[in-house]
Every structure is written in C-alpha cells, then in structure tokens.
Amino acid sequence: MYLNTPSRRAARRRLVLVWLLVVLGFGLSMLAAWLQGQSNRRHLDAVVRQETQRVAAQVAHQVLRVELGLLGARGAVLTVGWEALTREAFLRYSQSRNLDVEFPGVRGIGVIRRIARAQEADFVARAAADGWPSFAIRALAPHGDERMVIQYIEPVARNREAIGLDIGSEPRRREAALAALRTGRVTLTGPVTLVQAAGQPRAGFLMLLPVYPDARVAADAGQRVERALGWTYAPLAVQEVLQHLDLDTRAYRLRIADVEADQVIPFHDTVSGAAWADNAPQAWLDTAVAGRTWRVALQASPALFARQAQLDPRWVGLGGMLVTLLLAGVLLAYLRAEDHARDLRVERERRAVALQTSRDAVLTSSPP
Template identity: 30%
Template sequence: MDDGLNNNEKKNKLVRASKMHTVHWLIVLLSVILTFSAWYYSQSQQSQKLEIQFEREAEKVVHLVKERMTLYENVLWGGVAYIDAVETDITYKQWSTYSNSLQIDINYPGINGFGVIHNIQPENVDSYLQKQHQQRPNYQMHPSHSHHEFWPITFVEPLDSNQQAIGLDIAFENNRYSSIKKARDSGDALLTAPIILVQDDKQSPGFLFYTPFYKEGAKPKTLEQRRELIEGVTYAPFIMEKLMKGILEKSNKYVSFQIWDGTDLLFDDHLNDDAIKIDKSPLFNQKIETDLYGRTWTFLIQSNISFRQNTTLNQSSVILIGGLIIDGFLLILFLFLTKANRQALKYAEKMTAELKEKTKHLEKSNIDLEKSNNDLEQFSYVASHDLKSPLNAIEQLASWIEEDCEEVLPEESKEHLALLRQRSKRMLKLLDDLLDYSRLNLTTASNDKVNLAEKAQDILSLLESNDNFSCLVPDIEINIPQLPFEIVLRNLISNSIKHHDKPTGQITIHYAKKDNFHEISLEDDGPGIPKAFHDKAMEMFQTLQSRDKVEGSGMGLAMIKRIVVHYNGSVNIISDGKRGTKINILWPMNSQPD
C-alpha cells in the first residue's frame, strides 16, 4: 500500500513537471527585461558617443575660424614690422612689392585685401595728398565728414578688386571709425562690427581687421602717448562668405552653423552652401560664444543630414534582436522540455502497461522482457540526444552574441552570458552522464589480470589537472573484471581531483585481501565529507558543492555503487568531514553478479 502511494506521489510530481510553471515564465520575463536593459544601455552609450562626436565637430569649426584669424593677424603685424623697418615714409611701390611677395590670394585664402590706413590730422592733409599725387595723380580722399581727423585708406592690394576702397576715409562710418580708435588706444589687433564693404557688389556682411603702428616703432606705454604718436594701421577687409569658404572645406562636413555678432548675422551656411542638407529636426544643437579681437562672435551649430546618415545605432539594434532571439529560444526550450516530459510520462505509462502485461507471461516470454529493456535504453538515448540539440544551439548563440557585442555590453551582461553558456555546458555534461548511466553494461564479465598501478596511471594521464596531482598505487596484479573495474577506478580518481579545494593534491590507493574480497581503498587529502552526507553522496545527481564551483553531474559515486553492488560488493565512505576522504570498496574475488 505504501509503495502504491509513493508511486502515485512520484507520478504526480512528473505530471507537474510536464507543465509550464510560474518560475519558467518568470525566467523568460527576466531575460526579456535584461535584453531591453542591455539594449537601452547600449543605445545610451552610443548616443553619448554621437554627442561627443558632434561636440568635436562643433569645436572644430570654432577652432578653424580662430586659427585662421590668428594667421591673418600675423600677416597684419608683419606689415607693421615692414613699415617700421623702412626708414622713410613707405611708398605705394614699396607696399605693392611687399604685398605681392606674400602671394595673398594663394597663401591666405579668404582674405579680401591687405592695406595701410594713415591717421591724418587736418593741418597735414595737403602735404599727405601732395605726397600721394607724386605716384598716383588721381588719388582722392572721400567721402567728406565732420570729424576733426582723417583715416584714409592709402594702400590696398590687390588693387583690381579693391579699387573702390582707395582713398576711402573710414571716419565717415561709425563702426569703422570707433573700432580704429579702439585699436589706436589699446595698441592691439581689433575687428570692426559688421559692415558692408564698398568693394562688395553683393552687399553681404563683412568686417575690417586693424593692427596699429606708431611713430618711433614700439607701442607707447600710455594712452596719451598712443593717441599722440599714432601713425596708422595695417588692415585687411573681409567679406564673411568668402572668408568662411577659405576656412572650411565642403567635404566631410557634418554640421551647419550661423555666426552672429550681437544681433547682426555674419554668416549662415544654409544660405551660402547649397551642398549642405539641412536637418529640420537635428540630432544635436550647440551655442558657442567666443571673444575675437574685441568682438564677441556667437556660433549656432547644429548637426545636418550628413551627420545623421553617417551615424547610426546599429550595434544597439543587434543587441536587441540577438537578445530577443535568445529569449525566444529559451521559451522554446522550456516548451520543448515540458513537452518531452509529457511524452516521456506518456511513453513510461505505456511501457509500464506493457511490462505489466508481459510480467504475467514472464516465464513464457523472457525474450520480450529483454526487448522492453532495450526499448527503454533506446528511449533514454533518444531523449538525451534530442535534448542536447537545443542546448548546443543556445550555447552557440550565446557565444556569438558575446563575440559580436563585446565592446558595448556592460560587464553584468557579459557575466550573464557566461553564466548561460556555463549552465548549458553543465546540462550537456549531465545528459552525457545520464546516457552513460542508462546504458551501463552490467552483464556478466569474467575476471582479467589487471595491474593496479598501470591502470591508475593510465587513468590519471587522461584526466585534466593530472600534472598537479600525484597518485601512489601498489604495483600488483589482481584478478577482476577489467571494464567495470576501470569505470569504478576512473570515477574514484576523477572525483578526488574534481572536488579538491586546492590546485595540487595527493591520492593514495591501498589494496588488501580480506576474506574472499578485494579490499580497494582510495584516499585523498581534499575536503572531507560530513558523516550526515555519506549516504546522500552516493545518490544520483547529488553534489555537496555549488554546481557553479564544481563542474559535475553528481553521478560518479552513484555509478560506482551500482557497479560494485551488481557484483555483490559494497561501497562505504570514511571521513571525519574536515580533511581527507576515503572510499572503501569490497569486491568479491569470484566476481559473480546477481
């Protein structure tokens, strides 16, 4: 009666195991959450990289402008140095020769000209004009104004494109005049506010760049001295559109921008560069203000279509798709396992019914009984084989994702993938051991001569970590069934190495004759087994350590016990639970199985 109740209880457990439970759905749900978390993290990291790339492109624009303006400043100060080096007042011919030697159009793209503006007091106007007329009879100062001093453009090269600027008295217009006075008073290079150049037919925004020079050469120390000794400025006129085309290349351009001086728009490449494709909803925007020679220029920079097209989030999409595929395979695995359990239960019930029927005719049909046993063995093989295929696929998929996403996956996700692969390999090992156990040949075997020392060394050489463990074995020959005994000895040595808590260890095998038994004992110096677990250790699927620490199916001692008991022997464990374990085997010398 009790056996019947126990069988019904076991059957009910199998029935429950053949259904999807909350824990299965929870695992799938957590896996999906982990996939989306990894995808979100990857997308966030990728977005940060894109933002850094955009900021680098934006800073590059500002840097190029500032770098080019510094180059032009050096040209203007070079002109000041040349003027100071000429002992007399510089002539038109001298300035023209010097300017042409610089090859401005070739070496300084973007600059509209290079010239000299003199400061002329009212009492010196006639002598100034007389001196200019000696080389240029048509030279005239224009336009008229009401200020008490004059700042006419004396020279400017190249002459052809700047003819209208010759003789222009820049004191006529406030932006030009106020900036040149600031340059005079500070002694520094300065820019004007936005102006329209007289030589620009398009009437587009531009500005002038001044560098002052004084009588007696060096910059005077005081403001009064600078105002008294000012002689003039070297200057360069700029048309903003021409300047920016000289600074920036169209190729590999991923940002568009505007440049403002206060409320005045200096440049807008949306209007000036047809090659730029404006992004109506840019990924990034940035505002950069920079002080530039007395003016504050504001750069409004945004990413364009080229930036969007050349920067994608493919990596995060791969993670999402790959993760969802794994989640799908995980769900399929659970469904497959539950279906396999149902099929196994159904098949077991069918086989049980057949066995019951055949048991009634056992005396007449021993051949049929043997066939049933073979069928069961074949079932174990097929079930194990069919279960291994999806496990191999999952382990392979995890490996591919780990390789493809190594640079973007967070460390936690890498650990989860490694754990998934480790668990898959463990289940494969469990299925292999289960298959070996189910197909273990326990038929009658005759005694063979076996050298105990040679057999132990052969087994040790085939095991991992064998170089780190030594094995002391008596060099004797015994009569014992060779194949079953080899399986027992191999599992004993393997367990001692596998469950050792140190990288090296000592294994000792003892042999003695006891009555009509071979007494074979294997003793190691690894961790002990508490007495309360001696019986449990020899049950199937039992390990005394975490499966994440020890790779094993928990079937080694169970297989040993099954073989030894089949040959009417016995196995027992001797250990104090602290250090060292001894497995003692009594194997009958006649080796006659039941």
C-alpha cells in the same frame, strides 16, 4: 473530466512561464536598444566636441595669421617713413608678397590714415597727386569726428571701391579702429558688409593693426591713442578665408557667430537654408579672435553616423527579441516534454497500481 485537470493546469503553467519569458526578454531587448542608443549618442557627442575644438582652433589660426601680413606692412611703412610713404612705394612692397599663397582669403592689405577735419582738404589734394587723381573721401554715414581714410590697398584691382573710404563713418569699423589704438594690438571688427564685396552682407571683417611713429608702444592707453598715426589693415571675406578649412562638410555643418554681450550675430553657415535635425549631435565653443569672441558650432550629419560603425539600436532590440522568441520556443518544448514525461510516469504508476490490485483480487478469490 478530472483526468484532464492536471493537463490543463500544466498547459496554463507552460503558458504563464513562456509569456513571462517573452515579456521579460522583450523588455530587456528594448532596454538594451535604448542603452545602445545612449552609448552611440555619447560617443558621437564626444567626437563632435573634439572636432569642434579642432575646427575652432583652425578658424582662429586662419584669421590670426593675417596679423603677420599687417606686421610686415607696418614694418615696411615705418622703414619708408609715414609721411614719405607713396602709392608707388606701397605697391613695390605689396609686390614682394604673395597674398593669395601666404594669406588665403584675404582681399588685400592697405594703409588707413587718421585725418583731422582741418587737414582734410590738404590731405585729399596730396592723395590725388600721389597717383590717384580722382581720390575723394567717402563716408558711409555723416559724422563729425576725425577721418579714418583708406589711402592705399593692394591689389587695387579687387579693392578699388575701398580707396578713399572713411571707416570712421560706420560704428563697427570705428569702434574696432579705436580699440586697436587703445590696446596697441591687432583688432577685428564685428561683421560688416565690405564695400568691395557688397553681395555678401555682413560676411566681412576688417583687421586693423595700429601704426605708431616707431616700434615702441606706449604703456598708457591714452598715449597710445594720441601717438598713433593710423593703421595697416586687411579686409577679410569670411567665405573666402574659411574655404581652406580642413573640414568634411558632408559630415558636419559649421556655423560661426560673433558674440558681443547678449548679442549673437551669425555670419557663416556651410549649409545655409538647409534643414537639419535639431536633435543631431552638436557642440559649440567660444574662441577669442583678435579682440572678438566667435562662437564656432558643429552639427553632425547622418553621414557621420554611418562612418562611425556603431551598432544600430534597432538591430540590438530586434536581435534581443529574436533570441527571446527562440528561448521561449525552447522553454515551451522543454516544458511540454517534461509534462509528457510526468504524464507517462503517472500512467505507468496507475497501471502498476491497477495490475497489483488485480493480482490481489485474484489471490483473494482463489480457493484455499
């Protein structure tokens, strides 16, 4: 019984040391997996933020390049003369441009006139005589202010519904038109439903550039409003404008919203109706676009995770645990070998003592 006690103590010691190693190793493995996951997340967050900045700049560029078309149209209008401008003259100008190539996604470019209520009947008669016999002013809602009427837009084929529309009869369109007059700059409406794209609710915009009697823009906002004759404008369908973005939609979900005060109005989502993980890396950036603030947000997909070639935290943890078990096996074998060697030494010493004791006994019992 007493001879087994050291062996049992040695076995308990081995067991305690091996379990301590296993617990410590597994704990460190889980910590390493967590740290790897955090590192992967930080890397992906940085990638998504960088891509968001690039895409936001591209979105703004895609939209703001339309201003070049409005500037060209304003120049052509002033060259002909505001009062002398005719449908035929505007058609000739539009034929000198290739809108689909120069401004992808733009539905057309047109002219909007400011019409006082007292001049409405005379204006309608002249517009009807100017190549559009059925011309009539149409309002989206009743109002008592001056008219802001779309007289010309090319190409007509895809914008026929817009001719004669009083954009001043709808608050968002009117607000943007007046803002353009006050600032003298190109201005974008908030999200609206284009009359020529009624199947895309609140997914369109009007871009408006004020037209003055000459190229000079008054320094005073009141004078700018008073002197303005109207606008050149372009209707934009968001889906059509943004379809030319350089964006891998398999790796990213793109969402864009119009931000005004405390109101955020989403108007574009590349995966509308699809459920994406809320904890996926994402970033957003507010960017100024022709007098509006657009919030451009990107969210990463699992496809982006795969292409980053990062260590999977699960494999890091599993690898650490396997190494721990290997080390535990080595430690157990070493401790057993050490205990076995110690047992051998103890046995040899015991036998040596026994042998010496027996010799002494023999010598003591021998006759002199």
